[in-house]
Amino acid sequence: MTSILPAVTAPEVPAQRTAVPADRPGGLPRPPERLRSSRSDLLLCGLLLVAILVVQAWNIADYPTLSDDEGTYLAQAWAVQQGRGLAHYTYWYDHPPLGWVQIALLSWIPSAVSPGSMNVGSMRAVMLVVSGVSAVLVYVLGRRLSLPRWAAGLGMVLFGLSPLAVVLQREIFLDNIAVMWLLLAFCLAASPSRHLWHHFGAGLAAAAAVLTKETMLVVLPALFVTMWRHSHRDTRKFALTGAVTACVLIGFSYPLFALLKGELLPGAGHVSLWDGIKYQMSRPGSGFILNTSSGSYGVLHSWLYYDRVLPLGGLAGALLLIVTWRWSVTARALAGPALAVAILAAVALRPNGYLPAMYVIGALPFLALVLAGGTASVAHAVLRRRRATGERRHVTGLRYALAAALALVAGAYVVPHWYDGDRTALTADANRPYRQASAWLGTRVEDPAHTRVLVDDALWLDLVHAGYRPGLGAIWFYKADLDPAVTKTMPHGWRDIDYVVASPTVRRDARDLPNVKAAIRHSEPVAVFGTGADRIEIRQVRTAAAGGAR
Template sequence: MTSTLPAVTGPKVPAQRRPVPTTGPAGRTRPPSRLRSSRSDLLLCGVLLVAILVVQGWNIADYPTLSDDEGTYLAQAWAVQEGRGLAHYTYWYDHPPLGWIQLAVLTWIPAMISPESMTVGTMRGVMLLISGISAVLVYVLGRRLALPRWAAGLGMVIFGLSPLSVVLQREIFLDNLAVMWTLLAFTLAASPSRHLWHHFGAGIAAAVGVLTKETMLVVLPALFVTAWRHSHKDTRKFALTGAVTACALIGFSYPLFALLKGELFPGSGHVSLWDGVAYQMTRPGSGFVLDEGSGSWGVLQSWLYYDRILPLGGLAGALLLIATWRWSVTARALAGPALTVAILAALALRPDGYLPAMYIIQALPFLALVLAGGTASVAHAVLRRRRSATESRPLTWARYTLAGVLALAATAYVVPRWYDGARTAVTTEANAPYEAASTWMATEVADPAGTRVLVDDAMWLDLVHAGYRPGLGVIWFYKADLDPAVTDTMPNGWRDIDYVVASPTVRRDAKDLPNVRQAIEHSKPVAVFGTGEDRIEIRQVETAGGTR
């Protein structure tokens, strides 16, 4: 990326409105690419988008296994739709509510047409829209960062078709929404037109990303580096000031919201933003990611189980780009994505940090871009388009042969591994036990409206649609111990529960929840679906006077 504009003649054009030329891996200056006016770009991006949506959408409701987090976000979106507030239980500032407010908008029309479709498996379909937008933004951003067409397409393919992406982008996670907004912010910041409003828009999109998932706050330095590099020196101060101001003003709306509700600081009888932040900052760590046996090590292995190529190759590419920044044109062009990967990797390597399974979602598009950029650099180094006068034609053909061999070797290594991961995603029925347990609770319990049952949130909405009372009839199992609004209605503790749907999540976390643990200990299984650790037990609680 050049830092000055080419010389022009004639009347002076405002600096912020002149497209900036880009310098690709070959070191040649060329006009910036505009997707909407390039048929080749539109055709390539469109074909790749269809392929990504087909692979990610096939079998989307049945794989991977429904998670409690997905159910929580969707139940909170349902509460917004139904006018029940910001959450289906007491909103306690665990995350900013903008994420599931967006989910409420996305699922509003399907829920109106078919209310019973407001379940995790069915509503995963809306994530295809988010995945599609993000994939297109990866392509556009790659082109704006001077990647050749084939390399931008490669980045889009890596991002959309890696088994790790296929699995995680299907799930209803706030991280997927936040990544979409962050990619939009980077794309606006790298706009070749360099309009001031693009930088304001980048700041707004970044703030929305942070308010969707607050952890995106850590990538803002990389975004502002991108904005700095792609702004004109005459308007750089205005552009950066506008981006930072827009981001800060919208970001401060969240604490302002808490302040106006009287919930900014701790106090008696209410939740507070301060307590929510304190919890996030002081929650128990999952150990060092490279310490075998730690929780973080297990998370890392789960990522590498699906795909080693994107995480490890992208990390190596980012480190290489950072190391060669001074003399590599590609490294300077991809400074923003490389810095993003470095920041996220450094946070994951904290000695005793907390590493959730969905953390890598935030890095996926940037890992894909730096991996594609590194591939483009290697291809240029091998081919060297400009042949010296003394170079013979056989040597030129030798370079093309070497490039072809390297490409075939990479394809032979990647495709079989990705094929196996994709085949698992499109053929495995991992959620049959959940569906069977939900059907049993809907058909075998005589009085759903008068029954109290503990479930994880993956099944919460299923039972609401089956006639159980939301909140106090069907109870998200954490709330039976942690939410006074629920525990106050249970004067006899676990004895006021009729059933426990003991999914793997419920059984795992019951050890820290006395009411849930005792309800399980004083119950008997009346139906079991699935086998092994993934089984779901429907347990009927027994009291001193007999089965409830």
């Protein structure tokens, strides 16, 4: 290695010149090497960051509706904090654990100050840190990809203030944390100074993204395209080799962890990484996304319900950049984000793939950047001056007027829709039934320590703080059928259950869980909170020796 280092570091000198290197993609102008030294960039980014954090923080605990996935990740983070292992139940390699380890670190101080506040609603506040960092990284990446200041700011606004982004970035999802690491990797890959350690760091950040949420793996080709285009030609091989090596070695720590625990391959009496991968690869698909009767179409419809501008405009922007790649400087600069959008769209368009609601989170920053980049490309074409001196002033005036008219038309469409969507996020209370159910279970059950309740993970920590025994009293409903460590404590099956908290998630998934289904069928509601499909029923099992209500 010592004989290689001088050859690697020597080419760094030309990369520091102020002149544009000959190998800079498309002859792009050099973006600011240090954004922190640009007052205009700092001021614009800072103002936009404050606006994004205010909108995302306002009413964050009450909207959107709590999800079981949020509760699962937070409960797993609580288990890490309490030294109970990697999960509050048997860890079965559903996702790599790095994601909720980070949540545990983020929520450590607030949970230490107020242990009872360790629930989904209040702990959503920790996601503001992730959202804020990601929003800044979107701006930094836009500038490093040679977007003008206004276009980088537009990308930051699209990413942080779209109603779709506000709703999803508030929730405690692993995807949000993974996107932060992925954006860091892209920023390092596009670093204007092009030091080798930046590319190694990009590989490490990419590995952290994948170990946070494994679906980020599909975006890595776009990351390496960005690294290829922004690396110095004399050190490109070393840079890419170092980045790939760093990413692979860190990524392999996960199967190595399973191997050291004796859980890499299936065997009697333990879970395995292979079974987890097999489950993820064989889980039932949700249908073709354009088939109106499929579950995937329902997911797409839910995204477009919140915002059509960012998903559809981003796809249009990516298509525009791909089509104009050969003669557009902006298109060549944004080749990486455009490729990321194309890959994610292709994966979503699989004929019978599984499409979760949070899948779009991984696409949000790239949709925002390509939409902003496409807007910048169109603006540049509209405002480009003619070479003929005699008609320059007249044509330029007309084009500025046309650009202003287009901006007004776009604003007239976007602003009302975004205003309605963000106003809902700032004012609606979707979680009142959850708070009421939590209060009832905490005050109306006489002996929580000896009462067994099936509940979804959105309420699991609330019950633990109310005195129910973790895993024995408060039982995540899936585990009553799927975890042998829990089922062996239920020798009489559903008859050993006292209450079922029938939330929409529990009612939906109970059809495939015999114990849960039987407990609901042999129970009667003693309290109902909310109405319609979103109601939460607290049902007492009729044959159980329940602690009773006061």
